[in-house]
Amino acid sequence: MQPLTDAEYRALQDFVFLEAKYADESRYDAWEALLTDDMQYHVPAGDGDDPSELAPSIINDNRSRLATRLRQLRTGTRHSQSPPSVMRRLISNLTAARVAADEYEVEANFAVFEYQMQSVSQVIVWPGQVRYRIRRTADGLRICAKTVLLIHRTGPLPTLSFLI
Amino acid sequence: MTDLRALVRPTGVHGALYNDPAVFDAEMQHIFGQGWVYVGHTSEIPERGDYVRRTLGTEPVIVVRAADGVNVLANRCTHRGNLLCQAERGRRRAFACPYHGWVFDAGGALVDVPFPAGAEADRAGLHLRRATVEIYRGFIFASFAARPCRLAEHLGHARQALDRASDLSPSGEVQIGRTWIKHLFQANWKMLSENEADGYHVNFVHDSFARSVKVQGKYSDVLQGDEAGFTAVTRALGNGHTELDYGPTYRRPLAWLAVGPDRYPDYTAAMEGAYGVVRATEIMRAGPPHTFIFPNLFLAETCLVMIQPLAVGQTVNWHTPLLLRDAPVELNRRILRQGEVALGPSAFLTADDAVIAERQWRALLGSPGWLDLTRGAQREQQREDGVVVSHYTDETPNRGFWRHYLDVMEQPPVAVRSAGAPSCSP
Incomplete structure (x- = not known):
């Protein structure tokens, strides 16, 4: 597998920053346009040592369920995101590798600062690691998988209905 | 304590029931401290020594499979009150307190005290607090009351819901x-x-x-x-x-x-x-x-x-x-x-x-x-x-x-x- 060029790394980083911006700003249409048709969106729960394939996840969306999630967010009566949380996320420690001729794996650390104003009016911090699979398509880079590993995923979590 | 009869009417309840800390404390005593509380399912602890950590209200407990059945023990060392077991789940023959090394068996008995020459307390009096346990179709319930009613009496018509859930399995x-x-x-x-x-x-x-x-x-x-x-x-x-x-x-x-x-x-x-x-x-x-x-x-x-x-x-x-x-x-x-x-x-x-x-x-x-x-x-x-x-x-x-x-x-x-x-x- 050919090593990544500086230009490729820069393009992947810019793409991840763009995705983060759309998520922060709850721009659902723009965010959805960055996804492939086989997108998998996964936020696991638990300590990772559960061998069962039947372990529940916080989010485990295929493309169709993710489309439903976005439709629900757009209704305006998704109370937990109506109005949308005000958010900004920091992304760092970004590494990227080519895993197929037209696919990359990108990992980064992140922290989302969410002002949850739907009920508790508090700033809530969501730290973790994000892992993407990003595909180069005729339309440009697209996300085919996003896995979000929250550091506190075994503990009690507040409501998380925005795009993490 | 607040007069609850003044807060619960047949046609409505008062908001203080949801946000008065004194009411909460009384609930921990009356509802979770002496009534039947659900703590787990037997399929979570299939082997001897398997345990999960749970709570009865705010009180931490260990739900453990012993040789003679399932025990629910207060997760609190009888020595200095330390949390006996921090892990959420696991398998152990005994629970050793990380503070001074006192060891309790799966029945809650104090079985070992380090440096025994200086140990002057009566071990029998230092048994872990142990709840009464009853199990219906694998659903484990516990009560800290000295003489609780039978679980069947508490469940009443709700027992059929446990049947309805369990009967969906061919076994x-x-x-x-x-x-x-x-x-x-x-x-x-x-x-x-x-x-x-x-x-x-x-x-x-x-x-x-x-x-x-x-x-x-x-x-x-x-x-x-x-x-x-x-x-x-x-x-x-x-x-x-x-x-x-x-x-x-x-x-x-x-x-x-x-x-x-x-x-x-x-x-x-x-x-x-x-x-x-x-x-x-x-x-x-x-x-x-x-x-x-x-x-x-x-x-x-x-x-x-x-x-x-x-x-x-x-x-x-x-x-x-x-x-x-x-x-x-x-x-x-x-x-x-x-x-x-x-x-x-x-x-x-x-x-x-x-x-x-x-x-x-x-x-x-x-x-x-x-x-x-x-x-x-x-x-x-x-x-x-x-x-x-x-x-x-x-x-x-x-x-x-x-x-x-x-x-x-x-x-x-x-x-x-x-x-x-x-x-x-x-």
């Missing part, structure tokens, strides 16, 4: 995995308990769900504007147990999984082998219960839910899929996927329930007063067996919950098990 048992999702609600635990059988909120809190899902399944029966058109019903089962019954909306087997009746032929065959065709068909048609068992267990159709009160305004809603033992993995995967739709911090349903409960708790804090619970009081029907049945949207379950709440809270404190008093079987 008659549900299977609980090791991963739980814990959703923090910054609200009072009773707001969760009451919401489990509240059919009235569904059209409003879950409007966004109704408008975004393509296949509504049973929800097409209850997400609608025609009050006379509902076929699902609500029930107050007695002893604070409540339910919504979606059974009447299911016209064929497996409708509750939104699949055709022939989707899992191996499952159907196994069920017919276990129960006979007629009974198996009816079990698979009626589907799982949507039943709240006072004070902390919710059989949420395809999920098992435990309600854990942390403080007067903080509650954790635990859930995990209610898998069916010896059912095909494809069917259990479907159960898992359905549960992910409904429950958890990011779910299509409870994310919104949480925010509504949090708003309600905050509004009551700043604006105390009475909550109205009159809906359906005139049209509900009491059956001969005492169960009260009403329209899906009626507040029959709330009234049932609060009747029992008042009964339990007004009982004088009973003798509870203390450290050093090994329990006997009920």
Whole structure:
């Protein structure tokens, strides 16, 4: 597998920053346009040592369920995101590798600062690691998988209905 | 302590019940400290020495499989009060306190004290506090009362909900995995308990769900504007147990999984082998219960839910899929996927329930007063067996919950098990 060029790394980083911006700003249409048709969106729960394939996840969306999630967010009566949380996320420690001729794996650390104003009016911090699979398509880079590993995923979590 | 009779009326309750810390403390004593509380399922601790950490209200306990059955022990060293076991789950022959090395066996007996020459206390008096345990179809309940009523008496009509959940397995048992999702609600635990059988909120809190899902399944029966058109019903089962019954909306087997009746032929065959065709068909048609068992267990159709009160305004809603033992993995995967739709911090349903409960708790804090619970009081029907049945949207379950709440809270404190008093079987 050919090593990544500086230009490729820069393009992947810019793409991840763009995705983060759309998520922060709850721009659902723009965010959805960055996804492939086989997108998998996964936020696991638990300590990772559960061998069962039947372990529940916080989010485990295929493309169709993710489309439903976005439709629900757009209704305006998704109370937990109506109005949308005000958010900004920091992304760092970004590494990227080519895993197929037209696919990359990108990992980064992140922290989302969410002002949850739907009920508790508090700033809530969501730290973790994000892992993407990003595909180069005729339309440009697209996300085919996003896995979000929250550091506190075994503990009690507040409501998380925005795009993490 | 506040006079609770002044706060609970047949037609409504006062907001102070949700946000007065003194009421919360009394609940921890009367409801969780001496009543029956759900703590786990035997499938979580299949081997000798297997344990899980749980709570009875705010009190940490260890639920452990010993040679002679399941024990529920206070997770508190009798020496200096340290948490005996920090791990959420595991397998151990004994529990050694990390502070000074005292060792307790799976029955709670103090079996070793380091540097014994200086140990002057009587070991028998330093036994871990141990609850009375009863198990029904694998569901483990515990009580710290010295002489609790029998579990069957507490469960009453709710026992049928445990049967309904378990009977969906061809071997008659549900299977609980090791991963739980814990959703923090910054609200009072009773707001969760009451919401489990509240059919009235569904059209409003879950409007966004109704408008975004393509296949509504049973929800097409209850997400609608025609009050006379509902076929699902609500029930107050007695002893604070409540339910919504979606059974009447299911016209064929497996409708509750939104699949055709022939989707899992191996499952159907196994069920017919276990129960006979007629009974198996009816079990698979009626589907799982949507039943709240006072004070902390919710059989949420395809999920098992435990309600854990942390403080007067903080509650954790635990859930995990209610898998069916010896059912095909494809069917259990479907159960898992359905549960992910409904429950958890990011779910299509409870994310919104949480925010509504949090708003309600905050509004009551700043604006105390009475909550109205009159809906359906005139049209509900009491059956001969005492169960009260009403329209899906009626507040029959709330009234049932609060009747029992008042009964339990007004009982004088009973003798509870203390450290050093090994329990006997009920």
